[in-house]
Amino acid sequence: MAPLVSQPVESSVETACPLDCPDSCTLTATVRDGRLVTLDGGHANPVTQGYICAKVRRFPERVYGDARLVQPLLRKGPKGSARFEPIQWDEALDRIAESFDRVRREFGGEAILPFCYGGSNGLLTQDTLDATLFWRLGASRLARTVCAAPTGAANLALYGKMPSVTYQDYVHAQLLVLWGMNPAVSGIHAMPYVREAQKRGGKLVLVDPRATALARQADLHLPVRPGTDVVVALAVHRYLFEHGKADEQFLAAHTTGADRLRARAAEWDIARAADVAGLDPRALEQFARWYADLSPALIRCGWGLERNRNGGNAVAAVLALPAVGGKFGVRGGGYAMTNSKSWNINRAWVPGHEPSTRVINMNLLGRVLTEPLDPPVKALFVYNANPAVTIPDQQRVLKGLEREDLFTVVFEQVMTDTAAYADIVLPATTFLENYDIARAYGPLAIQLGRPVIDPAGEARSNNDVFGALAARMGLLNDGEPASELDMLLKAMDGLPPHIGNALREGRVVEAPWNGAPVQFVDVLPWTNDQKVHLFPEELDREAPTGLYTYQPDPATAAYPLALISPSSDRTISSTLGELKRPATGLDMHPIDAAARGLQDADQIRVFNTLGEVRCALRVVPTVRPGTVSLPKGLWRKSTANGYTATALAPDTLTDVAGGACFNDARVEVALVSRASA
Numbered sequence: 001m002a003p004l005v006s007q008p009v010e011s012s013v014e015t016a017c018p019l020d021c022p023d024s025c026t027l028t029a030t031v032r033d034g035r036l037v038t039l040d041g042g043h044a045n046p047v048t049q050g051y052i053c054a055k056v057r058r059f060p061e062r063v064y065g066d067a068r069l070v071q072p073l074l075r076k077g078p079k080g081s082a083r084f085e086p087i088q089w090d091e092a093l094d095r096i097a098e099s100f101d102r103v104r105r106e107f108g109g110e111a112i113l114p115f116c117y118g119g120s121n122g123l124l125t126q127d128t129l130d131a132t133l134f135w136r137l138g139a140s141r142l143a144r145t146v147c148a149a150p151t152g153a154a155n156l157a158l159y160g161k162m163p164s165v166t167y168q169d170y171v172h173a174q175l176l177v178l179w180g181m182n183p184a185v186s187g188i189h190a191m192p193y194v195r196e197a198q199k200r201g202g203k204l205v206l207v208d209p210r211a212t213a214l215a216r217q218a219d220l221h222l223p224v225r226p227g228t229d230v231v232v233a234l235a236v237h238r239y240l241f242e243h244g245k246a247d248e249q250f251l252a253a254h255t256t257g258a259d260r261l262r263a264r265a266a267e268w269d270i271a272r273a274a275d276v277a278g279l280d281p282r283a284l285e286q287f288a289r290w291y292a293d294l295s296p297a298l299i300r301c302g303w304g305l306e307r308n309r310n311g312g313n314a315v316a317a318v319l320a321l322p323a324v325g326g327k328f329g330v331r332g333g334g335y336a337m338t339n340s341k342s343w344n345i346n347r348a349w350v351p352g353h354e355p356s357t358r359v360i361n362m363n364l365l366g367r368v369l370t371e372p373l374d375p376p377v378k379a380l381f382v383y384n385a386n387p388a389v390t391i392p393d394q395q396r397v398l399k400g401l402e403r404e405d406l407f408t409v410v411f412e413q414v415m416t417d418t419a420a421y422a423d424i425v426l427p428a429t430t431f432l433e434n435y436d437i438a439r440a441y442g443p444l445a446i447q448l449g450r451p452v453i454d455p456a457g458e459a460r461s462n463n464d465v466f467g468a469l470a471a472r473m474g475l476l477n478d479g480e481p482a483s484e485l486d487m488l489l490k491a492m493d494g495l496p497p498h499i500g501n502a503l504r505e506g507r508v509v510e511a512p513w514n515g516a517p518v519q520f521v522d523v524l525p526w527t528n529d530q531k532v533h534l535f536p537e538e539l540d541r542e543a544p545t546g547l548y549t550y551q552p553d554p555a556t557a558a559y560p561l562a563l564i565s566p567s568s569d570r571t572i573s574s575t576l577g578e579l580k581r582p583a584t585g586l587d588m589h590p591i592d593a594a595a596r597g598l599q600d601a602d603q604i605r606v607f608n609t610l611g612e613v614r615c616a617l618r619v620v621p622t623v624r625p626g627t628v629s630l631p632k633g634l635w636r637k638s639t640a641n642g643y644t645a646t647a648l649a650p651d652t653l654t655d656v657a658g659g660a661c662f663n664d665a666r667v668e669v670a671l672v673s674r675a676s677a
C-alpha cells in the first residue's frame with residue numbers, strides 16, 4: 001500500500017543561464033515538490049566550475065516575489081500608475097491583435113515598433129517567432145544599439161569578428177590588459193583565469209577611470225578620463241612604430257592600412273595623450289613599453305570604453321594594437337571580446353523574411369515617441385527590455401511612454417518601471433520555466449536551458465505568445481512552428497548538426513576548433529581577404545571627425561563632472577532590480593567632495609540640463625577626480641526622486657554604429673540635506 005503521507009520529492013535538475021552576461025553558466029536547480037528551492041553552479045560548462053554569481057543565486061526570489069506577473073493585465077489608471085486589472089489571455093491577445101490591425105490600417109505597419117534587447121539572451125527567446133510576427137506585420141525594425149554597437153562595428157571592420165581568445169587561454173598571457181572591463185563584477189568566471197595568469201608571472205594592466213578592486217591588485221592601473229581611450233591606444237601605436245617595435249613582417253603579410261593608422265597615431269605622443277587622458281605620462285610609457293616587450297600579450301576589451309562619443313574609434317584603436325605589436329599566433333596572445341558571433345549561426349530556420357521597413361535606433365526611443373515622425377509610432381511592443389530605466393534621456397522616454405494615443409504592450413516577468421506604463425501587460429516565463437539555448441560569449445559554449453519548474457500562474461514563454469499572436473492575425477502558414485516546442489525542434493534541426501545533436505543529447509557544445517582557437521593559427525580574420533583592416537574606410541567615413549581621431553570632452557563650466565554608470569553586482573542591466581539591495585548612491589572622489597563642501601552620506605542632487613537624480617553621496621577614493629559613478633540598471637524606486645543615471649545621459653550617439661553615450665553625461669552635484677551628526 002502507498003504511504004498515507006507522501007515524502008517531499010526533491011530533485012536536482014541541470015539547466016543553463018541565458019542572461020546577458022559573457023559566462024552563460026551551467027546551473028543546478030534544486031526543486032522540492034515542484035517548487036524551486038535553490039539555484040547553484042553546475043559543471044557541464046567547464047568555466048562555471050560549480051559556482052555562480054550572488055545575483056542569479058537570488059533568482060528564486062524573482063520567480064516567487066511580489067513583483068512577479070502571473071496573469072495578463074489591463075490598464076485602469078493613468079499611464080505610469082501601475083493600476084491594472086486582470087484579464088484572460090484570450091482577451092489580451094484579441095485586444096493586441098485588434099489594436100495592431102487598427103494601427104496598420106490607419107498608419108501602416110511601420111507605426112508598430114517592437115522594442116527588445118537582451119532580457120533573456122538565448123537563441124530561442126529572441127529573433128524567433130517574435131521576428132516572424134513583426135516582419136510579417138511590416139513593423140518598423142529596431143537597431144539594437146544600446147550596447148555593443150561600436151565594439152561590434154569595430155571588430156567587424158577590422159577583423160570580420162573573428163573568434164576571440166577564450167577565458168581558458170588567459171592564463172598563458174604574460175601581459176593581460178583589461179581595457180574598460182570589470183570581470184570581477186560583469187563576468188566573474190573569467191576571474192580564476194585572470195588570477196592564474198598573475199600567479200604564473202603575467203602582468204595585469206587595468207584601464208578604467210575607477211580603481212576597482214581588481215585595478216588595485218593590478219601591476220599597473222591607468223585611471224583614464226572617460227572617453228579618452230582612443231588617444232591612449234594611439235600613443236601606444238606611435239610608441240610601437242617609433243621604437244621599432246611594430247611587427248613589420250606581420251603588418252606586410254596580414255594587414256592593410258597600417259600606414260594610415262601610423263599617420264593618425266603620429267599626433268599622439270605619450271605626453272600629449274597622457275595630458276588629455278589625465279594620466280601620469282610615466283605610467284602610460286610603462287604600459288607602452290610592456291606592450292612592446294611582453295608576449296604573449298592579451299587585450300581583453302570590455303564595453304566601458306565604447307559608451308561615449310569616441311567609443312568606436314577607441315575600440316578600433318585598441319583592437320589594432322595586437323596587429324601592430326605582432327601579438328598574434330601564440331596561445332594567450334591577441335585580443336578577447338565577445339564571442340557571440342564565433343559560431344557563425346544563421347537563422348534560416350526562422351519562418352519569414354526581414355522586410356526593408358524603416359529602422360529605428362533604440363537609443364532615440366524618447367525622441368521617436370515625442371517628436372514628429374512619419375508614420376508616427378502608434379503601437380509599441382516591449383519585451384526582453386526595460387527602457388524606462390535603461391535607455392538614455394529617461395525623462396524623454398517616460399514622456400513618450402505617457403502618451404495616451406500610444407498603444408503599449410509590455411511582456412514581462414515582473415512589474416518593471418516600463419510595465420507600469422503599459423496598456424496591456426503580458427506575464428512571461430523565466431528561464432527556469434521555459435526552454436532556451438544559452439550561448440556564452442566569453443568562453444565558447446552552447447547549452448540547452450530547460451524548464452525546471454512549471455510556469456508561475458499563467459505566465460507564458462515568448463515563442464508561445466508570439467506564435468499565438470501571429471496565428472491569431474493569420475500570419476502563420478500551415479506547418480510553420482507556432483509554439484515554443486515547435487520552435488525548439490526547428491532550431492535544433494536548423495543549427496549546424498554538431499550543435500543540434502549535442503543540444504538534443506543534453507551536452508554542452510564545445511568550440512568548433514580543436515580546443516580554444518589561437519588567433520592566426522586556428523582562425524584568420526573573417527574579412528573578405530582574411531587580413532586585418534587597420535584603416536577601414538567605412539569607419540573613417542562614418543566617424544564625424546574621421547577614424548582614429550579624438551572628439552573633445554563635452555564637459556562645461558556648469559557641468560564639469562563625468563558621470564559613468566558601470567554594471568553592479570546586484571543586477572544584470574536592470575534585471576533583478578526589484579529585489580532589496582543595500583542603499584546605493586553616487587560615488588565621488590574626496591577632492592571633488594571637498595571642493596563642493598560635501599560629505600559622505602549627504603543627500604545630494606546630481607543634475608544637468610536633462611534631469612536630476614537625488615540620492616546619497618558616497619565619498620570614496622576609488623573614482624578618479626572629476627568622475628562620478630552611479631550603478632547602471634537601478635529601478636526608479638532606488639533613488640529619492642525616481643530618476644536614475646539614464647536621466648542624465650544624453651541621447652547623442654557614438655561616433656560609429658549609433659551606440660549609446662551613457663558615459664558622456666556631464667553633471668554637477670549639490671547638497672540637498674545633511675543628516676545631523
Ligand SMILES: Nc1nc2c(c(=O)[nH]1)N[C@H]1C(S)=C(S)[C@@H](COP(=O)(O)OP(=O)(O)OC[C@H]3O[C@@H](n4cnc5c(=O)[nH]c(N)nc54)[C@H](O)[C@@H]3O)O[C@H]1N2
Binds near residue numbers: 305566569
Ligand atoms: N553583475 C553584472 N554583470 C553583467 C552586467 C550587469 O549589469 N551586472 N551586464 C552585462 C552586460 S549587458 C554587459 S554589456 C557587460 C558589461 O561588462 P563590462 O564591459 O565589464 O562593463 P561596464 O560595467 O559597462 O564597464 C566596465 C568598466 O569600464 C569602466 N569605464 C567607464 N567608462 C570608461 C571609459 O571611458 N574608458 C574605460 N577604459 N573604462 C571606462 C567602468 O568604470 C567599469 O569598471 O556585463 C554583463 N555582465
Ligand SMILES: Nc1nc2c(c(=O)[nH]1)N[C@H]1C(S)=C(S)[C@@H](COP(=O)(O)OP(=O)(O)OC[C@H]3O[C@@H](n4cnc5c(=O)[nH]c(N)nc54)[C@H](O)[C@@H]3O)O[C@H]1N2
Binds near residue numbers: 147645662
Ligand atoms: N545608465 C546606464 N544604463 C545602461 C547602460 C549603462 O552603461 N549605463 N548600459 C546598458 C546595457 S550594457 C544594456 S545591455 C542595456 C540593457 O537594457 P535592457 O535590454 O532593457 O535590459 P534589462 O534591464 O536586463 O531588461 C530586460 C528585461 O527583460 C525581461 N525578460 C527576461 N527574460 C524574458 C523573457 O524570456 N521574455 C520576456 N518577455 N521578458 C524577459 C526581464 O525581466 C527584464 O526586465 O541597458 C543599458 N543601460
Ligand SMILES: [Mo]
Binds near residue numbers: 020147148
Ligand atoms: Mo550590455
